[in-house]
Amino acid sequence: MASERAIGRYRRWYSRLLRLYPLTFRRRFGEPMAQTFTDLIRERRDSNRGLHAFALGTFAETTAGIMRENMTQLMETKNVIRWGRWVLVTAAVLAVPALAMALQLGTPDPGSEAAGAVDWGPIDFAIIGILVLSAGLLYEYASTRAGSSAQRIATGIAVAAGLGLIWVNLAVGMIGDEGNPANLMYVLVLAVALIGAAVSRFAPREASAWMFATAGTQVAVALIALVAGLGPTLLADAFFVAAWVASGLLFRQASLTAAAAG
Amino acid sequence: MAGKPHDTPLTPAVLHILLALSTDERHGYAIMKQVERESHGKVRMGPGTLYGSIGRMMTAGLIRESDKKVDPAMDDERRIYYRLTGAGRKALRAELDRYREVVAVAREKHVTPIAVADGI
Numbered sequence: 024m025a026s027e028r029a030i031g032r033y034r035r036w037y038s039r040l041l042r043l044y045p046l047t048f049r050r051r052f053g054e055p056m057a058q059t060f061t062d063l064i065r066e067r068r069d070s071n072r073g074l075h076a077f078a079l080g081t082f083a084e085t086t087a088g089i090m091r092e093n094m095t096q097l098m099e100t101k102n103v104i105r106w107g108r109w110v111l112v113t114a115a116v117l118a119v120p121a122l123a124m125a126l127q128l129g130t131p132d133p134g135s136e137a138a139g140a141v142d143w144g145p146i147d148f149a150i151i152g153i154l155v156l157s158a159g160l161l162y163e164y165a166s167t168r169a170g171s172s173a174q175r176i177a178t179g180i181a182v183a184a185g186l187g188l189i190w191v192n193l194a195v196g197m198i199g200d201e202g203n204p205a206n207l208m209y210v211l212v213l214a215v216a217l218i219g220a221a222v223s224r225f226a227p228r229e230a231s232a233w234m235f236a237t238a239g240t241q242v243a244v245a246l247i248a249l250v251a252g253l254g255p256t257l258l259a260d261a262f263f264v265a266a267w268v269a270s271g272l273l274f275r276q277a278s279l280t281a282a283a284a285g
Numbered sequence: 286m287a288g289k290p291h292d293t294p295l296t297p298a299v300l301h302i303l304l305a306l307s308t309d310e311r312h313g314y315a316i317m318k319q320v321e322r323e324s325h326g327k328v329r330m331g332p333g334t335l336y337g338s339i340g341r342m343m344t345a346g347l348i349r350e351s352d353k354k355v356d357p358a359m360d361d362e363r364r365i366y367y368r369l370t371g372a373g374r375k376a377l378r379a380e381l382d383r384y385r386e387v388v389a390v391a392r393e394k395h396v397t398p399i400a401v402a403d404g405i
Contacts, residue, residue, distance in 0.1 A: 048340060052336040052339070052340065055336065056332045058312075058313070058314070059332050059336075062314035084333045085332055085333040088334060091337060092337060092340075
């Protein structure tokens, strides 16, 4: 029966939609909600009423619920404190170059013209501030979806590796200097990691595969740079590849543990 | 709602869920159908509203999961049934009393739906 196939398809889509709920809510109500949706759509089918408009309406209604539950969770006091913590971390990170500039100290920095001199402009502060804060908030968001400490550590490593890769490229460049256009190849590495995060929504099994793919992309970029004689910093590449692989292994571990726990 | 659930007005969704559970333990789909029946089709809740409300009601101690698991008429054993708690019954009673008081005041003032509609 054609509608049976449609029901199966809508069930799968609805189950995917439910993954956008906060982890605690999903664990508690994910299965009953999927079951209720199946009951409702079967009822529609049995009474010969249209499935498509009904499914669309239910998806919209559930999406509103997802937004409400995520917002409720974000506004819980403990979460506001966690998010606020990253504002402080960002301020602390930015305080280092600001203090160095005030004291005229020579430390490595992404914005200096002369080697050893700390000379950040407002744009440097803005870029690094946004990067650190975004990475922190991304980590916090992903942590709310993490079911184990292995998954949280894997997320932390991945976010730190992504932040580090951007920072190194802005500061000194992985290939040549920061102005070398060959460094744009590393956008591919970040794109794979970001697409992976978006597609997998940090679900451990899928995230693991995406982290290995990210490591593979970075290996490919380093090899291309090596073969083309662009002079890549292989030690730095090896460091980031190790970080992506470590993240992938930890996500895999989290996935196996979750599977064993049923 | 968490502290003294019967002291504050309930949302329409919470009131309807309490009413639906006042006569029997029910799972999500059965609650939806009961609400629809009792409201003569005027109130229809989607799964997002229903389970969001159920979550908040469980946190507030108005309802809890029941041990009952299988509806013989249904084919899935994963259904979760919900039942009223003592606090839930109190909250329902308090809300219905509040409604009765409001209706009594309206009667005293001779305010009827027709009078309101006519701007009297």
